[in-house]
Amino acid sequence: xxxxxxxxxxxxxxxxxxxxxxxxxxxxxxxxxxxxxxxxxxxxxxxxxxxxxxxxxxxxxxxxxxxxxxxxxxxxxxxxxxxxxxxxxxxxxxxxxxxxxxxxxxxxxxxxxxxxxxxxxxxxxxxxxxxxxxxxxxxxxxxxxxxxxxxxxxxxxxxxxxxxxxxxxxxxxxxxxxxxxxxxxxxxxxxxxxxxxxxxxxxxxxxxxxxxxxxxxxxxxxxxxxxxxxxxxxxxxxxxxxxxxxxxxxxxxxxxxxxxxxxxxxxxxxxxxxxxxxxxxxxxxxxxxxxxxxxxxxxxxxxxxxxxxxxxxxxxxxxxxxxxxxxxxxxxxxxxxxxxxxx
Amino acid sequence: xxxxxxxxxxxxxxxxxxxxxxxxxxxxxxxxxxxxxxxxxxxxxxxxxxxxxxxxxxxxxxxxxxxxxxxxxxxxxxxxxxxxxxxxxxxxxxxxxxxxxxxxxxxxxxxxxxxxxxxxxxxxxxxxxxxxxxxxxxxxxxxxxxxxxxxxxxxxxxxxxxxxxxxxxxxxxxxxxxxxxxxxxxxxxxxxxxxxxxxxxxxxxxxxxxxxxxxxxxxxxxxxxxxxxxxxxxxxxxxxxxxxxxxxxxxxxxxxxxxxxxxxxxxxxxxxxxxxxxxxxxxxxxxxxxxxxxxxxxxxxxxxxxxxxxxxxxxxxxxxxxxxxxxxxxxxxxxxxxxxxxxxxxxxxxxxxxxxxxxxxxxxxxxxxxxxxxxxxxxxxxxxxxxxxxxxxxxxxxxxxxxxxxxxxxxxxxxxxxxxxxxxxxxxxxxxxxxxxxxxxxxxxxxxxxxxxxxxxxxxxx
Numbered sequence: 103x104x105x106x107x108x109x110x111x112x113x114x115x116x117x118x119x120x121x122x123x124x125x126x127x128x129x130x131x132x133x134x135x136x137x138x139x140x141x142x143x144x145x146x147x148x149x150x151x152x153x154x155x156x157x158x159x160x161x162x163x164x165x166x167x168x169x170x171x172x173x174x175x176x177x178x179x180x181x182x183x184x185x186x187x188x189x190x191x192x193x194x195x196x197x198x199x200x201x202x203x204x205x206x207x208x209x210x211x212x213x214x215x216x217x218x219x220x221x222x223x224x225x226x227x228x229x230x231x232x233x234x235x236x237x238x239x240x241x242x243x244x245x246x247x248x249x250x251x252x253x254x255x256x257x258x259x260x261x262x263x264x265x266x267x268x269x270x271x272x273x274x275x276x277x278x279x280x281x282x283x284x285x286x287x288x289x290x291x292x293x294x295x296x297x298x299x300x301x302x303x304x305x306x307x308x309x310x311x312x313x314x315x316x317x318x319x320x321x322x323x324x325x326x327x328x329x330x331x332x333x334x335x336x337x338x339x340x341x342x343x344x345x346x347x348x349x350x351x352x353x354x355x356x357x358x359x360x361x362x363x364x365x366x367x368x369x370x371x372x373x374x375x376x377x378x379x380x381x382x383x384x385x386x387x388x389x390x391x392x393x394x395x396x397x398x399x400x401x402x403x404x405x406x407x408x409x410x411x412x413x414x415x416x417x418x419x420x421x422x423x424x425x426x427x428x429x430x431x432x433x434x435x436x437x438x439x440x441x442x443x444x445x
Numbered sequence: 446x447x448x449x450x451x452x453x454x455x456x457x458x459x460x461x462x463x464x465x466x467x468x469x470x471x472x473x474x475x476x477x478x479x480x481x482x483x484x485x486x487x488x489x490x491x492x493x494x495x496x497x498x499x500x501x502x503x504x505x506x507x508x509x510x511x512x513x514x515x516x517x518x519x520x521x522x523x524x525x526x527x528x529x530x531x532x533x534x535x536x537x538x539x540x541x542x543x544x545x546x547x548x549x550x551x552x553x554x555x556x557x558x559x560x561x562x563x564x565x566x567x568x569x570x571x572x573x574x575x576x577x578x579x580x581x582x583x584x585x586x587x588x589x590x591x592x593x594x595x596x597x598x599x600x601x602x603x604x605x606x607x608x609x610x611x612x613x614x615x616x617x618x619x620x621x622x623x624x625x626x627x628x629x630x631x632x633x634x635x636x637x638x639x640x641x642x643x644x645x646x647x648x649x650x651x652x653x654x655x656x657x658x659x660x661x662x663x664x665x666x667x668x669x670x671x672x673x674x675x676x677x678x679x680x681x682x683x684x685x686x687x688x689x690x691x692x693x694x695x696x697x698x699x700x701x702x703x704x705x706x707x708x709x710x711x712x713x714x715x716x717x718x719x720x721x722x723x724x725x726x727x728x729x730x731x732x733x734x735x736x737x738x739x740x741x742x743x744x745x746x747x748x749x750x751x752x753x754x755x756x757x758x759x760x761x762x763x764x765x766x767x768x769x770x771x772x773x774x775x776x777x778x779x780x781x782x783x784x785x786x787x788x789x790x791x792x793x794x795x796x797x798x799x800x801x802x803x804x805x806x807x808x809x810x811x812x813x814x815x816x817x818x819x820x821x822x823x824x825x826x827x828x829x830x831x832x833x834x835x836x837x838x839x840x841x842x843x844x845x846x847x848x849x850x851x852x853x854x855x856x857x858x859x860x861x862x863x864x865x866x867x868x869x870x871x872x873x874x875x876x877x878x879x880x881x882x883x884x885x886x887x888x889x890x891x892x893x894x895x896x897x898x899x900x901x902x903x904x905x906x907x
Contacts, residue, residue, distance in 0.1 A: 125556065125557060126556040126557075127552055127553055127555075127556035127557035128557075130549075130552050130556060223666075224667065227637075227664050227666065227667065230637055230638075235570070235637055235638050235664070236544070236570040236637075236638050236664070236665055236666050237544065237569070237570040237573050237574065237638060237639065238544060238570070238574070240574075240577065242577075252581075253556065325548070325549075326544075326545055326548030326549060326574070327548060327574070327575075327577060327578055328544050328545065328548055328574040330544050330545060330570070330574070331666060332543035332544055332545050332546075332666055333543075333544075333545030372539075
């Protein structure tokens with residue numbers, strides 16, 4: 103537990119150096135990466151650790167973002183309280199989805215969560231006076247202290263939030279609950295014979311995961327200063343899943359790779375299509391196509407994602423502690439056993 | 446489990462090595478920071494400006510031509526030495542008409558590309574999403590391509606519109622409906638956002654409430670198929686005149702299902718969604734997609750025949766107009782691929798005229814270019830800028846709207862337009878004098894002033 107805190111403090115130190123040395127736009131993007139890390143970490147817990155799938159995490163993000171935006175519009179609450187409300191509201195949504203989800207598995211669960219992602223935006227569009235229609239609701243970040251630029255300040259809020267979430271989740275995974283989550287993933291019957299309440303554990307995983315998504319949604323809304331349904335399309339939910347797999351399903355630190363991909367891949371693909379002069383019709387979809395292609399390649403070459411691949415390479419470094427095949431949990435490519443968390 | 450204990454020391458070493466590498470990376474690779482100039486985006490030989498526009502998505506058809514047309518005018522300016530010795534570098538990024546993308550792309554323009562001003566960005570929901578950000582960064586948000594009433598707001602001194610506010614359009618068209626279709630039942634079809642609401646506000650000011658029998662709307666974010674339900678409801682309510690605040694794609698997606706159910710009301714369409722060379726091909730394309738026969742596809746362009754709309758500059762069909770002649774030459778020379786693809790239409794005309802307005806603002810701001818100086822110059826001399834508009838621009842320190850007048854025109858054609866613009870339109874015959882009004886309760890009255898001719902420099906060199 104202490105190790106996680108030390109690790110986070112260390113990460114915070116590095117991020118301080120990074121954010122104060124890069125441009126304001128890079129700060130904006132680093133903040134977005136941190137926001138995506140929050141939702142991906144929750145998704146990684148749900149899928150990698152608990153074995154459930156969700157194609158609806160974009161919608162949980164929308165729930166959190168709209169909650170914070172509505173509170174900012176109508177109340178004078180404390181900023182932290184407004185963010186926590188996003189976690190709470192998305193957690194409740196996760197509870198509502200999680201309860202029926204205990205009866206569903208695999209593609210059926212995917213289908214139900216997909217439905218949630220599809221059905222939520224029209225609800226927001228139905229009441230434009232409450233949810234602001236296409237234009238959405240505005241979100242404001244509290245003023246930056248001292249001479250800090252608003253971009254750096256916001257990046258700090260988001261990075262800080264992401265680190266807190268990572269520490270909490272890492273601790274959770276090392277506790278009794280983490281073992282329960284994994285036990286349910288590996289064999290539900292064995293888990294229930296061991297006295298674990300399988301349904302409650304699965305719902306809990308959904309609630310925690312959705313809560314993370316809610317916070318991430320509010321963070322992203324702070325980045326763009328606006329919350330509208332266009333920010334949470336169905337493709338976002340699918341890209342989240344792809345980014346989680348690419349980062350390394352079940353890993354928490356691996357989600358940083360996923361966040362980097364989510365923010366930078368669309369830009370790389372745009373400049374790529376500009377470079378090859380592929381018209382705007384192509385460039386609009388190129389990012390999604392590349393995402394799909396990279397996912398297929400990764401599934402073949404490194405089924406445990408970037409983090410799994412790195413871990414494998416690290417273990418193979420001459421002189422590194424555990425030798426080749428030194429342990430059952432060392433992730434060799436080609437062995438798609440779900441790897442555990444923060445190692 | 447014993448190996449774990451023995452390697453835990455190693456694990457720490459590895460973590461430290463990784464951390465040290467991370468710090469080295471952070472301080473060396475990422476330490477490139479932007480130099481702070483006195484006025485961002487301005488040097489003695491150049492000025493960087495940018496915009497976000499829909500190059501993809503539901504609003505792209507037609508509107509994606511505007512920014513490249515602006516680029517054509519800037520190329521002409523740059524080919525003749527720029528403004529006060531400064532070349533104009535114009536960067537426009539695609540936002541797909543999605544405010545979330547606009548937020549990111551605008552930050553890229555401001556924080557990374559260091560633009561001097563945001564000029565000619567398109568859309569109401571999209572630009573409203575960045576109005577606060579641009580103003581807080583003191584970046585002028587000039588000549589927004591939208592007629593929302595929200596651009597003239599003392600809270601946002603750096604923002605200004607250019608085209609007539611939608612309420613002004615609604616009032617002028619509403620007054621025309623009242624006088625020319627007296628006693629007829631009227632129905633509305635409008636986009637469910639500020640565009641539609643502001644337009645309806647204008648219509649409601651002019652039309653007796655009892656004559657409006659149905660109010661239908663659509664959501665642009667989910668605009669994918671024909672607006673069949675809305676048109677059926679208007680037909681059921683017995684609307685003889687349908688007033689529409691629609692983007693070009695929505696105009697086509699409304700007229701087609703109406704034709705299918707044999708409903709042919711008198712359409713009165715906002716200028717936004719009534720550009721014949723844009724809507725005509727969309728009608729054919731959507732009909733083709735919907736499985737219509739070749740003969741039907743060829744005939745659907747005829748749906749635009751008799752449509753009432755308004756114009757605030759002479760449409761491209763008026764080939765004898767000196768502005769139209771100049772614009773045609775300019776586009777053919779400085780944006781040949783765009784000209785080959787779309788020809789001169791309402792969108793390319795719009796882009797050229799808007800860009801020329803900005804060039805005059807740069808001239809008026811003088812050699813010592815600052816953001817505050819540019820805004821002051823527009824407030825001071827914006828009224829006298831030369832444009833193809835039927836009425837002068839109305840900028841002042843408190844008014845940040847452009848044109849506040851238009852004339853009502855009726856579209857007609859000798860032959861239905863083909864899938865590619867054929868230029869067969871003779872349409873756009875004026876059916877009212879040029880009229881002016883304001884977004885408030887001011888009356889709609891006849892405008893008697895002169896219309897400017899294109900400047901010699903433009904006619905000669907283009």
